[in-house]
Each structure stands twice: as C-alpha cells, then as structure tokens.
Amino acid sequence: MSNVLVQLINLATLIFIARAILSWFPIGFDSPVRPVADFLHRITEPVLAPIRRILPPLGGIDLSILLVIFGIRLILIPLVRGAF
Numbered sequence: 001m002s003n004v005l006v007q008l009i010n011l012a013t014l015i016f017i018a019r020a021i022l023s024w025f026p027i028g029f030d031s032p033v034r035p036v037a038d039f040l041h042r043i044t045e046p047v048l049a050p051i052r053r054i055l056p057p058l059g060g061i062d063l064s065i066l067l068v069i070f071g072i073r074l075i076l077i078p079l080v081r082g083a084f
Helices: 002-022 035-052 063-081
Strands: none
Touching: 002 035, 002 063, 035 063
16 A cells, blocks of 8 residues: 555656656647646646745745655655555
C-alpha cells in the first residue's frame, strides 16, 4: 500500500515540475503542446491558487510550485521510512 502511495506522490511531484517547466516557454493557441499545458494547469491550479493568496510573489517569481513540491517531499519522508 505504501509503495502505491509513494508512486502517486512521485507522480504528483513530476506533474508540478512539468507545469513549472512549461511555464518558462510561451505556448501559442495553435501549439501542439497546448492541450498538455491546459491539462497540467487545470489539475494543479486548485492546489497552487490558495498558496499564491498567502505567499506573495518575490520579485515577480512565483514560489508556490516550489513550496508545493517541498511539501510533497516532506510527506514522502515518513512513508518511505515506514516502508523499510
């Protein structure tokens, strides 16, 4: 059970990293990457929006994704330790 949970947490981390990387590039409406970017935005925004309301932007840099990834990794530590 914990192995499945660890894999889901790793997948969530990859989803947030992919969203961060895609945010670095301009994606036009006719881009073949647009559906992927829209999907990642739809599934990550409910987590990121509340954090953005609390955490102010730092010089135009959005640190909410970094904070979420850090939080996800903190959740992962006890799960991995408990599995061994």
